[in-house]
Amino acid sequence: MSRPLRIALPKGRMMDEALRLFEALGAPVDPAARDSRRLILPSAGGRFEFLPVKSGDVAVYVEAGVADAGVVGLDVLEEGDPDVLRPLDLGFGACRLAVAAPEGTPYPWLPGGGTPRVATKYVESARAFFAGRGVQVELVRISGSVELAPLLGLSDWIVDLVQTGRTLAENGLVVLEEIRASTARLIVNRASHKLRLEDHQRLIADLAAAAERAAAGGG
Amino acid sequence: MSSARVSPVPPGSQDLLAGDVRRRRRVQRAWFALADALGYEEVIPPTFEYEEVFTRTAGPELASRLIRFVDRDGRLVALRADFTSAIARMVATRLAGAPSPLRLSYAGKVYRQEPEGVGRRRELFQLGAELIGEPSPEADVEVLRMAIGVLKALEVRDFQINLGDIRFIRPLLAGLDAAAAEALRTAIDRKDRAALASGARAFGAPAAVARALVELPELIGRGDVLLRARALASGREAEEAIERLRAVDALLTPEERSHVVYDLGEIRGLGYYTGIQFEVYVAGVGRAVGYGGRYDGLLALYGADRPAVGFALETDALADLLAGEGR
Numbered sequence: 001m002s003r004p005l006r007i008a009l010p011k012g013r014m015m016d017e018a019l020r021l022f023e024a025l026g027a028p029v030d031p032a033a034r035d036s037r038r039l040i041l042p043s044a045g046g047r048f049e050f051l052p053v054k055s056g057d058v059a060v061y062v063e064a065g066v067a068d069a070g071v072v073g074l075d076v077l078e079e080g081d082p083d084v085l086r087p088l089d090l091g092f093g094a095c096r097l098a099v100a101a102p103e104g105t106p107y108p109w110l111p112g113g114g115t116p117r118v119a120t121k122y123v124e125s126a127r128a129f130f131a132g133r134g135v136q137v138e139l140v141r142i143s144g145s146v147e148l149a150p151l152l153g154l155s156d157w158i159v160d161l162v163q164t165g166r167t168l169a170e171n172g173l174v175v176l177e178e179i180r181a182s183t184a185r186l187i188v189n190r191a192s193h194k195l196r197l198e199d200h201q202r203l204i205a206d207l208a209a210a211a212e213r214a215a216a217g218g219g
Numbered sequence: 220m221s222s223a224r225v226s227p228v229p230p231g232s233q234d235l236l237a238g239d240v241r242r243r244r245r246v247q248r249a250w251f252a253l254a255d256a257l258g259y260e261e262v263i264p265p266t267f268e269y270e271e272v273f274t275r276t277a278g279p280e281l282a283s284r285l286i287r288f289v290d291r292d293g294r295l296v297a298l299r300a301d302f303t304s305a306i307a308r309m310v311a312t313r314l315a316g317a318p319s320p321l322r323l324s325y326a327g328k329v330y331r332q333e334p335e336g337v338g339r340r341r342e343l344f345q346l347g348a349e350l351i352g353e354p355s356p357e358a359d360v361e362v363l364r365m366a367i368g369v370l371k372a373l374e375v376r377d378f379q380i381n382l383g384d385i386r387f388i389r390p391l392l393a394g395l396d397a398a399a400a401e402a403l404r405t406a407i408d409r410k411d412r413a414a415l416a417s418g419a420r421a422f423g424a425p426a427a428v429a430r431a432l433v434e435l436p437e438l439i440g441r442g443d444v445l446l447r448a449r450a451l452a453s454g455r456e457a458e459e460a461i462e463r464l465r466a467v468d469a470l471l472t473p474e475e476r477s478h479v480v481y482d483l484g485e486i487r488g489l490g491y492y493t494g495i496q497f498e499v500y501v502a503g504v505g506r507a508v509g510y511g512g513r514y515d516g517l518l519a520l521y522g523a524d525r526p527a528v529g530f531a532l533e534t535d536a537l538a539d540l541l542a543g544e545g546r
Contacts, residue, residue, distance in 0.1 A: 195379050
């Protein structure tokens, strides 16, 4: 048998949901490895190896060919624009990238002029969005707790991922405009896709079927 | 005395020493031994050209990656970013009267801008060939066979050629405005079925076109995929694409065929391709190490309308592959 397909997964909730899909297609994480501190988790049966990494690094591993495929949110893909195949929308991990600010903040212009400051982790996506709308902004790249930025006066608006909206609401922020909806995607290394075509075609078909069953089951 | 140190080389450029040079020369020797035996004559185009040689047809992607400077007379000049464009210009000017077919080979550097901070090479060694004046499937196969031949000569065993024909895709994008066509090209290139379905809806594609667009990511495989694709071909041009690929398939030996995957969604090449186009993938390298195809319209731009087909391989990637295997 050929070597297992190596799948990069983003640590956290999306990884749990991805592993549930793999379990549904008969490839759960090998129980012997589940609670270990191993860097690479084999699947029972040896068809896959799962590589847990930070979500921003999934595409890096896949683009370089170190992982054959990966699971990552569309939001992260659009931000980094890695050169990979995107054959499948897996349906889970739904969230949206949105412009938000404290309730009552003027948008999309500040009264009396001035360039609005926008704090975000998603600088490229924010740049493209505001450029497309013809709005001139100053972008501030920060790496966490984005919702604090307007409260502390670092920015007028923020661009961030919104899942349930609870974090925003807790900080008195509201969504001003949605930029794009995002779900988890299967991404595939271009070279691996050609060199192991049958393996990838089977993976894509199996995951598509499992995702469809999960969606039908109200998942 | 100044304590300032001499700056190292700019990002993306590099010194090559001992083994790195040896392996590149070994790849080049294997290449020229093969090309010479097939009657290909080496040419050396200039290191810099007027920039329009590269911007006219190669497409916006390459145009955005030229390393340019202003010449003494004020004209814009670019470092050689692509051998095929330079050789097309050469054939249409210096070799305008030469009888067809022309068989030309080359090996040397191309220079391409890369995003800042990534540290990717901005100068790359390539090798390749152009077969000019031959429109036949036999010419397409001659070029494919050379690409396979280099890899075999270097004892690379695990490789695939991803082969398509742009005429299958072109009619699917006909009549769309530039932005819509670009969005669909990107979705085709990523095999992004969801984006193809929503794009086809958004741009109001006719039912047959929408069906072909959504099926494109699956139209990849061995020879049988050409039969499936024929059922989806929309019009004369797409049928010609399938006919050509079938003709190529029939000319390949079983051993060569085992290295070819037909991919009707193959759309990666530079903008001048008009017929078959392909990429070469080698195990252990995460991206394509070679590309090629037919560019029947390129020479006409310089007033010498001749069909042509060619390919290029990344010498550095092949040399690094040898290094990785301790060879």
